[in-house]
Amino acid sequence: xxxxxxxxxxxxxxxxxxxxxxxxxxxxxxxxxxxxxxxxxxxxxxxxxxxxxxxxxxxxxxxxxxxxxxxxxxxxxxxxxxx
Numbered sequence: 763x764x765x766x767x768x769x770x771x772x773x774x775x776x777x778x779x780x781x782x783x784x785x786x787x788x789x790x791x792x793x794x795x796x797x798x799x800x801x802x803x804x805x806x807x808x809x810x811x812x813x814x815x816x817x818x819x820x821x822x823x824x825x826x827x828x829x830x831x832x833x834x835x836x837x838x839x840x841x842x843x844x845x
Contacts, residue, residue, distance in 0.1 A: 763843055764836040778843070785836050786829075793830035800827065 765771065767784045790797070803809045818828045 763840040765840060785840070786833050787837070789826070790830045790833040790837070793826050796827045797830055797834065 763775075763778050764780055764783055764785045766787050771779050800814060804811050804814065818825065818831070821828075
């Protein structure tokens with residue numbers, strides 16, 4: 763699991779947490795408008811999710827939106843594991 767550095771984890775769960783790569787919630791928040799725009803485009807059918815991912819992977823360097831998507835994905839996966 764990937765958690766924010768400010769979250770204190772009980773010892774039994776420490777084996778499930780990766781302390782070397784914490785979630786950068788601030789980065790996802792800074793790119794919230796881009797994330798919402800992308801989600802709206804996908805939901806409205808203007809673009810498919812696979813086309814967005816293909817476009818993001820075509821860039822030679824990692825974009826801020828790609829990093830924000832990764833951070834949101836880490837949060838979602840960790841929340842799913844905890845529930």
